[in-house]
Amino acid sequence: MIELKNISKIWKEFQLKNINLKLNNEYTILLGPSGAGKSIILKCIAGILKPNSGRIYYNEEDITDIPPEKRNFGYVPQNYGLFPHMTVYKNIEYGLKLKKLGKLEREKRINEISEFLNIDKLLSRNPTTLSGGEQQRVAIARALILNPKILLLDEPTSALDIHNKENIINELKKIGELLPIIHITHDFLEAKMLGKNIVFISNGEIIDYGDKNYIFNNPKNEKVAKFFGYNIIKYNGRLYGVEPHNIIVKKYNSNDKYEDELRGEIVGMYDFGHYKTLTILLDDFTIKSIYYKDDLNIGDKVLISFKKYVILK
Numbered sequence: 193m194i195e196l197k198n199i200s201k202i203w204k205e206f207q208l209k210n211i212n213l214k215l216n217n218e219y220t221i222l223l224g225p226s227g228a229g230k231s232i233i234l235k236c237i238a239g240i241l242k243p244n245s246g247r248i249y250y251n252e253e254d255i256t257d258i259p260p261e262k263r264n265f266g267y268v269p270q271n272y273g274l275f276p277h278m279t280v281y282k283n284i285e286y287g288l289k290l291k292k293l294g295k296l297e298r299e300k301r302i303n304e305i306s307e308f309l310n311i312d313k314l315l316s317r318n319p320t321t322l323s324g325g326e327q328q329r330v331a332i333a334r335a336l337i338l339n340p341k342i343l344l345l346d347e348p349t350s351a352l353d354i355h356n357k358e359n360i361i362n363e364l365k366k367i368g369e370l371l372p373i374i375h376i377t378h379d380f381l382e383a384k385m386l387g388k389n390i391v392f393i394s395n396g397e398i399i400d401y402g403d404k405n406y407i408f409n410n411p412k413n414e415k416v417a418k419f420f421g422y423n424i425i426k427y428n429g430r431l432y433g434v435e436p437h438n439i440i441v442k443k444y445n446s447n448d449k450y451e452d453e454l455r456g457e458i459v460g461m462y463d464f465g466h467y468k469t470l471t472i473l474l475d476d477f478t479i480k481s482i483y484y485k486d487d488l489n490i491g492d493k494v495l496i497s498f499k500k501y502v503i504l505k
């Protein structure tokens with residue numbers, strides 16, 4: 193549905209060059225480190241930024257020169273962009289008034305959306321008195337009330353604590369069933385939970401794009417693997433990527449043979465109740481693993497093998 197053809201946006205210090213991307217209607221995550229160019233791409237899609245060159249299409253229609261308000265895409269910026277001097281009700285109502293909807297219709301739609309997003313008790317409050325999670329939901333309501341064709345979200349969970357983050361993630365899952373969403377994050381766990389498709393962006397370039405199961409199981413290079421939480425392990429002249437849950441750890445006994453296994457020492461341990469994360473020193477680098485038993489301590493020597501891995505080099 194959205195297609196970017198040869199999009200470039202260039203400032204002196206930063207260049208987004210020749211971006212080509214075809215996004216379908218499924219939940220899409222723009223993922224990548226800070227400063228990669230994710231927000232610029234989203235703003236170009238929203239129409240807030242104009243690319244220096246290239247064209248943008250929606251369902252094959254060229255929308256490059258169509259102003260944001262005529263695209264009918266819901267855009268929620270990183271800082272939510274709520275009007276601080278208006279109540280929540282008036283914030284949500286604003287776009288409907290511009291569309292000249294009658295008072296009764298406005299009221300009906302605001303009531304519906306605020307129930308759906310669980311903000312019906314907040315309608316008379318001022319945005320400055322709301323928590324981050326509440327402000328986020330109001331910002332989403334303000335975008336959704338206009339029945340957008342797509343919802344564009346710039347780091348919707350970045351300012352939230354874990355509890356609020358989980359709530360918003362569940363709500364976004366619900367909304368994602370109703371309309372296409374393009375969502376920016378640099379949190380790969382959030383990407384894993386929500387995305388169907390992942391676009392991985394770094395230094396103004398698209399490094400990888402595809403179904404999340406493929407993208408997360410086949411990191412393109414060492415940098416991407418690190419970003420996805422893989423351990424990077426040098427062994428026998430090769431470079432392996434191994435996810436923490438795919439590292440098998442067992443206690444080393446001096447009469448153990450360990451031809452195919454690596455030997456290491458536990459230098460850190462964090463107990464999460466039903467599992468632990470271990471930091472293990474191997475030669476001159478450390479790796480992380482997940483461990484479910486209670487028989488290991490810091491300082492123990494261990495043998496390491498891999499349940500599943502990718503070869504990076």
Ligand SMILES: Nc1ncnc2c1ncn2[C@@H]1O[C@H](COP(=O)(O)OP(=O)(O)OP(=O)(O)O)[C@@H](O)[C@H]1O
Binds near residue numbers: 206230231
């Ligand atoms: N108006 C501007 N003028 C000059 N440089 C800009 C402008 N807007 C963005 N940039 C630069 O473009 C680069 C990419 O910015 P962008 O906001 O797209 O990154 P991002 O991937 O969304 O990062 P984050 O996750 O930190 O929000 C940054 O180096 C930023 O400083």
